[in-house]
Amino acid sequence: MNITARQKVRNHVFYELTRSLCPECRQVVDAQVLIRDRAVYLRKYCPEHGWHEALVSSDVDWYLNSLKFNKPGSIPQDFTMKVKEGCPHDCGLCPEHQQHTCIGVIEITSRCNLICPTCFADAGQGYDLSLPQVEAILNRLMVTEHEPEMVQISGGEPTIHPQILDILKAAKSRNIRHIMLNTNGIRLAQDPDFVHQLAYYEPTIYLQFDGLTAHAYDVLRGRDLLAIKQKALDHLAEAGMHAILVATIVQGINDSEISDILRYGLRHPAVLGISYQPVTFCGRSQGKPDPLHRITLPDVLHNLEAQTGGMFRISDFFPVPCPHPTCSACTYAFKDGDQVIPITRFVNVEDYLDFITNRTVIDFSEEIKSALESLWSMATIMGGEKTTNVLSCATCNLSLPSLDYQSLKERFFMVQVHGFMDEYSFDLKRLMKCCVHQLLPDGRAIPLCAYNNLGYRQKMKEEA
Ligand code: SF4
Numbered sequence: 001m002n003i004t005a006r007q008k009v010r011n012h013v014f015y016e017l018t019r020s021l022c023p024e025c026r027q028v029v030d031a032q033v034l035i036r037d038r039a040v041y042l043r044k045y046c047p048e049h050g051w052h053e054a055l056v057s058s059d060v061d062w063y064l065n066s067l068k069f070n071k072p073g074s075i076p077q078d079f080t081m082k083v084k085e086g087c088p089h090d091c092g093l094c095p096e097h098q099q100h101t102c103i104g105v106i107e108i109t110s111r112c113n114l115i116c117p118t119c120f121a122d123a124g125q126g127y128d129l130s131l132p133q134v135e136a137i138l139n140r141l142m143v144t145e146h147e148p149e150m151v152q153i154s155g156g157e158p159t160i161h162p163q164i165l166d167i168l169k170a171a172k173s174r175n176i177r178h179i180m181l182n183t184n185g186i187r188l189a190q191d192p193d194f195v196h197q198l199a200y201y202e203p204t205i206y207l208q209f210d211g212l213t214a215h216a217y218d219v220l221r222g223r224d225l226l227a228i229k230q231k232a233l234d235h236l237a238e239a240g241m242h243a244i245l246v247a248t249i250v251q252g253i254n255d256s257e258i259s260d261i262l263r264y265g266l267r268h269p270a271v272l273g274i275s276y277q278p279v280t281f282c283g284r285s286q287g288k289p290d291p292l293h294r295i296t297l298p299d300v301l302h303n304l305e306a307q308t309g310g311m312f313r314i315s316d317f318f319p320v321p322c323p324h325p326t327c328s329a330c331t332y333a334f335k336d337g338d339q340v341i342p343i344t345r346f347v348n349v350e351d352y353l354d355f356i357t358n359r360t361v362i363d364f365s366e367e368i369k370s371a372l373e374s375l376w377s378m379a380t381i382m383g384g385e386k387t388t389n390v391l392s393c394a395t396c397n398l399s400l401p402s403l404d405y406q407s408l409k410e411r412f413f414m415v416q417v418h419g420f421m422d423e424y425s426f427d428l429k430r431l432m433k434c435c436v437h438q439l440l441p442d443g444r445a446i447p448l449c450a451y452n453n454l455g456y457r458q459k460m461k462e463e464a
């Protein structure tokens with residue numbers, strides 16, 4: 001039908017309906033997913049606080065293309081909650097949840113030796129979980145997962161917990177594939193003996209690392225921490241340990257440093273990957289957020305391509321299919337001297353991980369499919385024997401130099417972007433597929449973006 005001169009046309013395409021939060025009262029409200037000017041927005045109405053709009057993806061092509069990388073979820077062995085009030089009020093997990101726990105996060109303390117101006121956990125003063133509480137959490141995880149993939153010991157700053165080593169021992173003594181330790185690195189820099197003690201438990205260190213300038217740390221962390229980060233990494237390398245650098249990216253503060261962080265990581269022997277996290281406005285954040293002009297997942301990828309001169313291209317990245325595919329993206333590269341070779345240029349990741357349209361791959365290999373599925377997973381363990389073998393398998397048609405396992409594991413490098421949600425970008429369909437769960441002493445596993453946005457963290461602090 002032709003549009004008559006009197007008819008006006010909307011400036012967006014209405015794509016679908018979901019549920020989100022009112023950013024003023026945090027009530028769950030209906031939300032329209034709109035496409036406008038090649039970007040994706042949420043538009044929502046709260047009966048009390050009116051209309052709100054928020055940017056969720058600055059690149060409609062990335063957003064729409066990512067949806068086919070959505071994998072059927074796995075069912076946990078047991079659910080802690082029943083369906084009663086409906087999602088998201090029955091966390092969790094309730095039987096309607098669409099994915100098991102890939103990463104079980106245990107915030108063992110809400111205390112921290114920093115008070116960063118930007119901190120989604122709003123850490124500072126507060127509580128420590130006791131060792132029996134942590135053991136109860138781990139025991140419950142063994143029931144819900146049988147062979148849990150990954151536990152992330154977090155906080156606050158977990159290294160200041162008086163029983164951190166006992167907690168790592170408790171995790172290590174159970175049949176958990178891998179342990180991660182989140183840290184700001186201060187204790188690692190100041191206490192090399194502690195780093196050697198940590199090495200016994202073989203955690204991968206998730207090291208907060210926001211850039212290579214004093215400015216990034218001044219703004220995000222309240223003081224210049226660059227020398228501390230570098231020392232922490234040197235101590236890890238001396239102890240034979242490895243780290244993933246975790247960079248919170250804020251528009252106009254450190255988005256110009258995305259490639260500097262990458263190049264630093266590629267050079268440092270302790271670093272096996274980078275996780276970029278576009279800033280979220282929950283917990284403590286600075287100033288009044290502008291939800292319509294913010295950095296989103298594809299912005300990080302475009303910046304990487306532009307700033308590295310194409311060393312990594314946006315086409316090297318694929319959504320991670322175990323959570324909702326708009327949550328996270330990653331790629332892997334092989335380091336050969338000064339050369340960095342993204343493996344996606346040699347392996348047909350797109351067709352193998354397309355779970356929706358199920359296109360047939362010419363020369364289909366079950367072995368490669370399974371290798372790629374385990375790499376594009378939230379629970380991938382860089383440096384682990386399985387991951388290294390899988391990377392070797394996925395790249396078997398690349399004539400890589402023949403190396404022993406120890407040398408080979410430091411040649412593979414991961415680059416990941418994880419776009420956590422806040423009250424502006426909150427999307428219930430993403431939450432229902434979340435595989436990163438906050439584990440609580442009472443046995444609940446709360447999807448992390450629910451824990452951050454629906455008052456669970458505040459309640460935990462009040463009750464602890
Ligand atoms: S987010 Fe998951 S666990 Fe929470 S209420 Fe919804 S379906 Fe249940």
Ligand code: SF4
Pocket residue numbers: 112113114115116118119120121122123124155156157184208
């Ligand atoms: S961001 Fe990390 S280091 Fe900073 S206050 Fe929060 S928990 Fe501590």
Ligand code: SF4
Pocket residue numbers: 323324327418419420421430431433434435436447448449
């Ligand atoms: S924590 Fe948030 S962003 Fe990450 S997988 Fe879960 S819902 Fe998605």
